Amino acid sequence: MYITTIMETAYDKQLLSVIRRLIISLRVFQTESKFCEDLTFTQYSILSYVARTGSLEMSALHTLLSVEKSTTTRLVDPLVKMGYLKKTQSAHDSRAVELHLTGRGKAVFKNVQDCISDFMVDMGNSIPENKREDVIQSLEIFIRSMDRCCNPGECCKKQ
Amino acid sequence: MYITTIMETAYDKQLLSVIRRLIISLRVFQTESKFCEDLTFTQYSILSYVARTGSLEMSALHTLLSVEKSTTTRLVDPLVKMGYLKKTQSAHDSRAVELHLTGRGKAVFKNVQDCISDFMVDMGNSIPENKREDVIQSLEIFIRSMDRCCNPGECCKKQ
DNA sequence: CCATTATGGTTGTAATATACAACCATAATG
DNA sequence: CATTATGGTTGTATATTACAACCATAATGG
Numbered sequence: 001m002y003i004t005t006i007m008e009t010a011y012d013k014q015l016l017s018v019i020r021r022l023i024i025s026l027r028v029f030q031t032e033s034k035f036c037e038d039l040t041f042t043q044y045s046i047l048s049y050v051a052r053t054g055s056l057e058m059s060a061l062h063t064l065l066s067v068e069k070s071t072t073t074r075l076v077d078p079l080v081k082m083g084y085l086k087k088t089q090s091a092h093d094s095r096a097v098e099l100h101l102t103g104r105g106k107a108v109f110k111n112v113q114d115c116i117s118d119f120m121v122d123m124g125n126s127i128p129e130n131k132r133e134d135v136i137q138s139l140e141i142f143i144r145s146m147d148r149c150c151n152p153g154e155c156c157k158k159q
Numbered sequence: 160m161y162i163t164t165i166m167e168t169a170y171d172k173q174l175l176s177v178i179r180r181l182i183i184s185l186r187v188f189q190t191e192s193k194f195c196e197d198l199t200f201t202q203y204s205i206l207s208y209v210a211r212t213g214s215l216e217m218s219a220l221h222t223l224l225s226v227e228k229s230t231t232t233r234l235v236d237p238l239v240k241m242g243y244l245k246k247t248q249s250a251h252d253s254r255a256v257e258l259h260l261t262g263r264g265k266a267v268f269k270n271v272q273d274c275i276s277d278f279m280v281d282m283g284n285s286i287p288e289n290k291r292e293d294v295i296q297s298l299e300i301f302i303r304s305m306d307r308c309c310n311p312g313e314c315c316k317k318q
Numbered sequence: 319c320c321a322t323t324a325t326g327g328t329t330g331t332a333a334t335a336t337a338c339a340a341c342c343a344t345a346a347t348g
Numbered sequence: 349c350a351t352t353a354t355g356g357t358t359g360t361a362t363a364t365t366a367c368a369a370c371c372a373t374a375a376t377g378g
Contacts, residue, residue, distance in 0.1 A: 011295070013279075016279055018298045023185055026305070029178065030182065030364080045179060070365085073329085096325090123305060123308045127301070135297040135301050136170070138297030149282045149285050199334085227337055229359095231356085252345075253345090254343060254354070255344095
């Protein structure tokens, strides 16, 4: 009983420490790094979502990225300016905007994709082969538990 | 052989997807959320590093946080202004600044700690008990592999 | 069929996190 | 003692993001 308590405390500390280090390590994907073709990770993600579906509405995109619609506009903007994405009016809702890859967009996306893919392979390779399944699965669990417990207004804000 | 290739590709995709979702889920800790006592997660971390060591130099802190020294100054600043931290000159190096918790700082830290601790317990609880060890371990592996493969100037920037 | 409400998107404004460069003071080195 | 290195701050700039206000169009419900 006593031991359980101690171990639970230790576990919480580990969790906290892991979260801190995760945030630091994941920083590579957020600010600093223009990957290749001068795109950020998020911009690459946007291209990849559009590529995957052929044509994507802004509203779908802001759901995928989990950001405000205004932020979506601002993230997409440079991609349009650089000529990688094209905006067209949706057929069934004249308010909605559809995103498409341009010819150049496709080419650039292919490049970045290779680049990111190299990265992922590298990363995958530095995880011992027999652990890979576990790692992914654990990450899934971790993410789910974070999402479950961090509903806005709940925990930590209850006070 | 063929199957292996396919599975490796799938694995990379999973990794990519997991990274994206991690970034989104961890956002709670970064911008939005003032936890309690109007502190951000990073500010809480700073208090906790100082509390742990009793007195901490700025240079040690920017190593712990993995940020530029100028950023450290700016993160610490509000905590000093709010009267939670005190800066003193180091005894053995008159250039160096030591951080200490004030009385108020200690009280506030205690509060936030309880708050964060609740959060961690919640989070821990939403991970099935028999998976907890695995999750932590996998996260450790994941972090290590990210740090190993993302050295600045390496992968993705090679081109 | 029109009035109200909801939705999709953009723009204005602001906060935060962060880096890099320039700088000052003090230490360390040779 | 001259040069170089280190600890910290301040100036400046960029990216990410939110919220609020707004416009246009859609949907709903008397």
